[in-house]
Amino acid sequence: MSVALEPVGITNLPNQRYKIVSNEGATLNIMLAGESGLGKTTFINTLFQTQLKAHITDSQRFQKPTAKTVQIDIIRAELEEKTFVLNLNIIDTPGFGDNINNRNTWQTIVDFIDEQHQSSLKQETQPNRANKHDLRVHAVLYFIRPTGHTLKPLDIEAMKKIGSRANLIPVIAKADTLTPAEMLEFKKKIRDIIEYQDIRIYSPPIEIDDQAASEHAKQLIESMPFAIIGSEDNVINASGEKVLGRNYPWGVVEVENDLHCDFRKLRSLLLRTNMLDLILSTQELHYETFRTLKMSSTKEKKKSVDGSDDDVAALVDDDDDADKIDERIVNNPKYIEEEKKIKRYFAEQLKAEDERFKQWRSNIQTEKNRLNQDLGNLQKELKQLEEQVKSLKEKKGYK
């Protein structure tokens, strides 16, 4: 009688892993960047099919001054689909590109991304790092205005800066204002610019062993940058179905129609097929780059300060947090400008004071000279008088 060999059970490991992951849930941080009025809020509400973020109301509009600064708004949400929990953080950046002078407006965004890497680095070096709070940006959706011409210098500069720090996904907003021919042309131009200007954008990995997946990834890459339409309303389309879309007098634009826009492709990239890759590449690529840069720079600094070569852990502990913040502030162009201004002011003040002092000194000098002269005169007078007295006396004595 043969014994039915029971399998050892190694094959269960993926299942165990699956259990852990489905219990823990996942965290996804998405950042939205782009000028106001491109449908950032609408898009996020469309993507998750809930009202995550409210639109600006009329009364809110006038609370802020017209010259805006870039803000960071974080919306936390817990999404549950079939008992799987996704912790979602939406980072919105209202005010980007809204001013007359948009120099350095991207700084706030870049700073935020760096700060999250920094805090992650710090949390990792803590003794107890069980409840890490992770706000590292996994994907940045950069909204491009559908001009049909080109990217603005502001877009290019901001995308360059963001692309080197996080997974950048450019999207063409409000795609329903470009006809298919115009859209093709516009996409081509954007791709050219991205290539020539060395802007790093996220591209899904192509797996060679999985035919279907690689085919899908290729399709995604080809349709970059994604042209999207957002809508929160359900409308009835031409064939009588109720769909998510926009109802125009000249027709209904369907959000989930591949002929109308790339919304489904982008959703697939963000949530269905490449979410893990987004999270992992943030960890492995962007965070690692940041860490390497940071560590090597602190190490070098340390070396140059005391010449000793301690181990890295000690270094990070030693290096005060204040020191790092200092460094960031020192390199911030906004502060640099301010510093220059203050320095100039200081120099002017110094000059003025100096001038005043010189004036004062010369005044004193002239005063002194005058007094000296007076004194000389008096002395001369005295001498004369004395002589007079003498001569008088002589006269008297003679007499």
Added chain:
Amino acid sequence: MARNTSAFLRRRKDIKRGIRFTIMVVGPSGTGKTSFINSILDQNILPHKYQYSNLQPSHSVPKTITYSNLNDPGLDAFEFQKNFDPALANKEPGIAITETSLEIIDEDESKVMLSIIDTPGFGDNLDNEICIQEICNFLEQQFDLALSEETRVRRNPRFVDTRVHACVYFVEPTGHGLRELDIQTMKKLSKYVNILPVIGRSDSFTKQELSDFKRRINQDIERFKIPTFQFAYDEDEDDEDVVEEHTFLSQLQPFAIITSDEEGEVNGVKTRVRRYPWGVIDINDTNVSDFAILKSVLLGSHLQDLKDLTHEFLYEAYRTEKLVSVADLRDEFTDDTQRGTPSMSNLADIANSKSIAQFGKDMKNITNQTSNMNLNSGVPEMIKPKYEMDNNSSILNDEELKSITGGVKPPMPYGSSREHSSSITSNHSHVDAKKMRKISETVPYMLRHESLATKQHKLERLEQRSAMDLAKRAADLEKKAMELKLKEKKLREELAKKEQLEKKLNAMNAAKQAQAQQPVISVGPGSAPGPVPGVGSPLDQSQAFANKSHLNRSSAYSSEEAGDDASFVTGDDQSH
């Protein structure tokens, strides 16, 4: 009414000569300015951005009037946008002002000489302050030209009025409201031109969104006190049709337009369309787009209104301000210039003897005279006194300006204003023609002087920049030269070493040969010549390389110097 007849007469004469009308389109790139112009003329006149390589015969290329760029003084925003170059896309284009002139002949044989002023580069820079400044300068210059012509004794019969009559400002279809750039631009420009805010590409809005957006824009216009063009009416004076039309139009403002370059047919009617996978838009359909209405307002019903407003209110306000300021300037001038100078002292006397407000009256008086002499209609000029009485203060703030712009309807009855002006005329009838003549002689001079001064300033700035540029390049070149010298030195050293080595080898070889000649110890003869070419060839190479690098350096020098010269020359050309 007398005014109407004379206005009618003037208009008829205008029609005969052709009406000159200037439209300016301002707005961020990609809001549909070019398409708007092409649609309004119903022919594709202007080529689109980056489409200059395949020009159609119907296209006419605009010519640049002026341009300005802070970061790259030689970069003209208009030239820049002709061809698409992804490698240069991150450069700030600056701003240019371009003009296209054409003639339209209507059905009733009236001729309109249309000039279209475009502003490529607006809103595309990181810092857009310069755009507003440049456009304002341009508009002011046109006013100055008209003013200096008007105050001249002998007028140029071929003088072309280049004042801009209407500015169509394209608001980006954000759905939120006006942005800082929009607010500031419209506010600053409204001093010189009638502004019609227009929502470009309004096909991105559903009906509800569009009405929300319009409401928000109107809120912003009110809140920030932006003096835009108003379709005002007077219920008592105007007839019903006008009242009705204007209420309709003012409710419609700001116009939301959809434009297109593509021609097509909808229901058998030839029109322009936008074709989407989900539907076709007919841009002339007033249910979805206000384009047709805006077109008729601009080129039809309100063309003369826009012209009159520009001349009678905006230009008048500017003129008053300018002349008063010129008078003030004189006041200062007299302090250090001797009183003997004929015109200046006279003007100063006038300015001193009366208050500034009264001076303004004097000036008006002069216009009345000059216009009576030179323009065929003196009567419409009578409106001016009314306005000037209202705003004796020389500098207008925005609110006042708004009241002026809004004042298409005459709120004061004509009789009183005419009395007013006649009383003024009698009051100051003693101001003799001689004085006036002197003013008319000096004012154009002052204006020209001012414009020259600004030009000079601009030129100096440009020169400074190019000088800085040059210095930087020179420093770069020097650095390069130093590097090359170092390299050369290194190579020389290597060469010397190699020579030494060679000598040694030769010596060794000689020794070897000497040894080889001795019969007792024999080294393989094949090995002896081996090392000689082996060492020799790299030596040759390095020598060649050294020569080459030398050559390279000199060629690099000459080419870069040539480049410097060229840039310098172009910089000079621009400044002239």
